[in-house]
Amino acid sequence: MAETDRPTTNQFMSVEQYLETAESLKWLLTVAWLLPLLGFAVEIFGGYWGDRHNKVASYLAVGCIGTGFVCSLIALFTWGGATHWGHPEEAVAAAEHDHAHDEGHAHDDAHAHNDGHEHDEEHAHAEEHGPEHDDEHAHHVNDPYSAAFSGSYYMLGQFGDLTVSLDYYIDGLTIVMFCMVTLIATCIHVFAIGYMSDELTDDYEDHFVHLPGGKHFHRPGRFYRFFAYLSLFSFSMLGLVIAGNIFMVFVFWELVGVCSYLLIGFYVERKSASTAANKAFIMNRVGDFGFLIGLMILFTSFGTFRFANPHPTERAVEPGLFQMLRGEHGDLHIHGEGREAEVFLTTATGDHDKSIPYWLLVTAGLGIFAGCIGKSAQFPLQTWLPDAMEGPTPVSALVHSATMVAAGVYLAGRFYPMFTPEVLLVIAYVGCITLFIGATIAIVATDIKRVLAYSTISQLGYMMLALGVGGWVAGLFHLITHAFFKSLMFLCSGSVIHGCHHEQEMTRMGGLRKKMPITAYTMLVGVIAISGLAIPYLTFPFIGNIAFSGFYSKDEIVATALTHMSLNPVHFLLFLVPLVTAGITAFYMFRLWFMTFAGEPKDEHVYDHAHESPWVMTAPLLVLSFFAITVTWGMQIDEEGHLKPGYLVNALLTAEPAHVGEGLTEAGILGLSLPGHHAVHEYHATAGTAALIAAFAGLLISYLIYVNRAIDPAGIARQLSGTYNFLVEKWQFDNLYDAMFVRPVHIVARWPQAFDRNYLDGFLHALCRCAVWVSKWDRAFDERVVDRLVNLVGDVTFAVGRSLTVIQTGRLRQYVMFIAVGVVALFALMFVFMPTL
């Protein structure tokens, strides 16, 4: 492909401004990233040698992550100022560069719409790209690199042309994630000061550990350790987000994994906790096995791990993965058909001298996605997440709902340019299956945290589905909104658990809204948000629609899914299942709220002792509920049902991969079409209405069962006992995996042991016995044959000598006679044998 001359200014800013912004963003985010690590080091050592009643560790942790949030916020505004919040036309007003391409605005642009379709078709059989198309495209294609900054921290290894280093990559997505993670983490750190306060003692009694004597287990409190782990986790999570190459993502991927292991197993004395921690880590490793295969393929084919290497003036000097794989407009250079198909890569020289077989690219994408499956608890590796609820509730809120488990979705979004349509289809189906499984199990769960855990699985499935059906922004948008309302709900459940003295069964709660109003109503905010309830067609000045954040993001997802179905009718399940599940979601979330907070108390003992949590715990709830409502600020649905993106969506849109905005038609081997922005736009109103109806239906059923009591849930459970038990047994996954993997592995593990003992050592011992046997023979031969011969000779000699003593008489006459006889005999013999002489 011909190199297009690029202007010295990109669409947002001049070169000087770019470099300046890059430098300040780098420092801000690096400080935000590394502060928690510093905090960890001080907390873990200071806490170990310090006083167990001391809260300093928590203040330090909050200080570190809070400062990180401030840095992220400054970074957000720096970036927003430089990029004009994703409105390039405000930045470059000059007429000669009419880069009015911003997707958010392109919706209103009928001309762009038509254009888009024409180009879709050209892309579809994208085998050749003349430069003449490029100019036209440039107006409609998002250039994600113009608002992105990358660079390198330090080198891990260099081998010839291959370099492995720690890099950073900062774009709109990175910064939004930073703000989200640090803000939520700060709230949760503050909450944890209250929640974990019973650890501030020298003698903590663990009611869940029973010693043989019937007593409870006692140990010193571990307040400091909890905050140290949280800090370490924050560091790892931020490292994962700022990572500029896929190898570094893997590094921090594992580190968040081990932090999760430590936090799930925080109560190390509880067997259930340590088992859950092991399960989480090992199941993640199963996913990471795939991740590793993806890494191998990519590194061998591309020779680099870096995502992209944006440069203000020229096309990248050392192109990253995305730049090598996709052209400037997000197109693949595919040559050949079927199994022979190859994708040509753009290298630093601009030539296509490298290529990767298409199937290998698909495999690499699936491999990386396998990692995402593990981390984001997707089918079939979802079973670790509910067990992970063994950890303290702030951990569930931070690690197992808002940040770490969303990392899989984040990576799928970050790595989007590397995914072919086939991989996206797999992602969509995995998400679809997961969201259904999670939601159905949540219906029957009675442990308040487990309901939330299954809901998390289900919502993560929604995000994956969104990414899979081509809704890049929709998926990541839901990631952000979900992080707020789900962490809010987990903290609320934490407040309930704290208030009810570690009671987690919803069947023993009820009526708690009178005892803990703040918790109850902030929780309600979360429930409404996740259910996607809203009154969207009333628009107020300044406020806009009456809708919480979850409504918009879910709306986006369902709309994209519907558009996807209209393009690929075969995959209708990808729309129907999420639509139905939207209803189920509203049902089980309201079920949770009704069972816990509404109605009459079911257990007087629990109710009497319940109390509202202190301010240090309720304040974060208020903050989070504020954001659960307003994080989508600026978003609106107008009278015709068209969506206006808010600040958050605009910020995400700047990072959207170039090929997403236009969609694809009949791409890849399967001939899959992906919806572009314009197409989704068309279906928005329909989808939104359908989702809303589903959600209200769920709410209604829930109300009828749990408040109005028009329907008896126990009766339904009895009637459908087969299904009910199947759901209570979590679709039998745990039992299945135990039979399929855990037990076989333990059996197989005995084989090498036995082989070593019986065969290798057996052979060796046999060899040794042989040697001993041979040497015994040797000895016997020596003793019986050789020695006997020698002895015989000796004996004979001795006997002859002995017998000759007879003639040793000492008489001279006799001797002379012997000599004479001897001489005569000699002569006689001589004459006999030599007669000729």
Add this chain to the structure above:
Amino acid sequence: MSDVVLLSLTIFAPTLGALGLMFFEKTAEEAMRIYSLVVTVVTFGLTIVMLGRFDPSLGAAEYTVAFQMDSITPWIPAWNINYQLGVDGISLPLVLLTSLVSMLAMMASWSITKYVRGYLILFLLLETGMLGVFMALDFFLFYIFWEVMLLPMYFLIGVWGGPRREYAAIKFFLYTLAGSVLMLIAMLMFYFNSAGSALTNYESSFDLIKLTQLAQEGGLLNREVQLIAFILLFIGFAIKVPTFPFHTWLPDAHVEAPTPISMILAGVLLKMGGYGIIRIAMPLCPYGAQVAAYTLVAIGVFSIIYGAFAAMAQTDFKRLVAYSSVSHMGYVLLGLAIWQVDRLTGATTNSDYWHMGINGAMFQMLAHGVSSAGMFFMVGVIYDRVHHRDLNQFGGLMQKMPFYSAIAVGIFFAGLGLPGLCGFIGEAFTVISSWSYSKVMAIIAASGVILTAGYILWTIQRVYLGPEYKGPHPEALTPANSRENTVAVVLLVLAIFLGCYPWSMFSLMDESTRLLTESLAQGYEALHETVEQVSSVTTGQ
């Protein structure tokens, strides 16, 4: 101090120290221990001086291998045997590892109370043998040091070991001796075939540098003989690594050896196998190495999986760690052997990835030296207290010995290959680079990460977590003392340092491994071309 004096002093400082032990009172055990520790510290200091003098950027000109501080002194002129020493980027990191692990093992030797003087003398002799192996550049000298190291080890296991010590010691001795014999045969093959070149002045030679150059030109052995020589050498060294199926001496030797000796065994002795392959077997038989590459990779990968499964089935804590060594050393073999050539031209096709694999393998040796020595030490600390190693009779150590347990978990995570700790870099780099050689092998090797996580986490759960200790002598579980903590903390800090900043080691070895790959590639190509020519001549007729 001239280079030859520095190197000789480093090698023989422990021996001189051992002589000094004669002057102590028999009862002054504490003094002897402190004195020996000082000797190992001095030796470590000397290796640091070597590091200071070493210039990693000095990749020497075309034909010379990047040896530095090298020297030749005639030793047995009649046989052209020289006292020839030197280090390069491959041996220097291992020399550092040896002196460091020896120092830490000496600190761990306070638990030895039987025949202290004899123990210390043998220990120091052992260190001389090990250092000598890594610095010798004359094959004969190498062989001598190899054997020197064998005897002290035999006695250290056989006298100071556990209940089945005689069995373990004899097994170790026989295995190693079998390897030595094979090596001896190969050595003589090289010796008597080296006389035909101007490089060696038409004399038979044991000079490893010259032999390497000769092999690089394709003038040392012909193809069939090279293959035989390579197989002999490989089996000799594979016993030491150890790889399947030559590994069964290792669990026994480890289980019976006293803690410090286990540390040395795992930390240094196993590395000699890898070092032998990379220093002798491959450079001297490039053709043989290339022909056998797939077998080597397969053996390495099989060892990874086999060792991991075997580790999972163990109930003896030390045996588990021993089998984990088999698994981890498999990565070394994998990284070294992923050498892909073009079948037609004989040119190396994946030189950068192979280079990465060799560096990864070298790093894995260092990382394993740190982490497995640490793991054995951690086992030793509790064995000294409760005198059993049954994994099902532990639990709750986190309560009784919190600081020790935290460090132990850190070191076990290093063994698990957690990023940020040393084990990860070696494993990840070898596995990632292996895709360019064989996809199937790479996938099998990568699956090892699941098994490794499985057995290590399960071990941690059974030993350190849980509410209470389930085995005998609970009263003996006192927190680790400061000497034990020092050893453990040093190892953990090293694990973190290597894991976070691997370039510190890669930068040392990079030039040498690059030269090695180039020399091997040339050595193979030289013979490969000959094959082509021969076949073209025959077809021409």
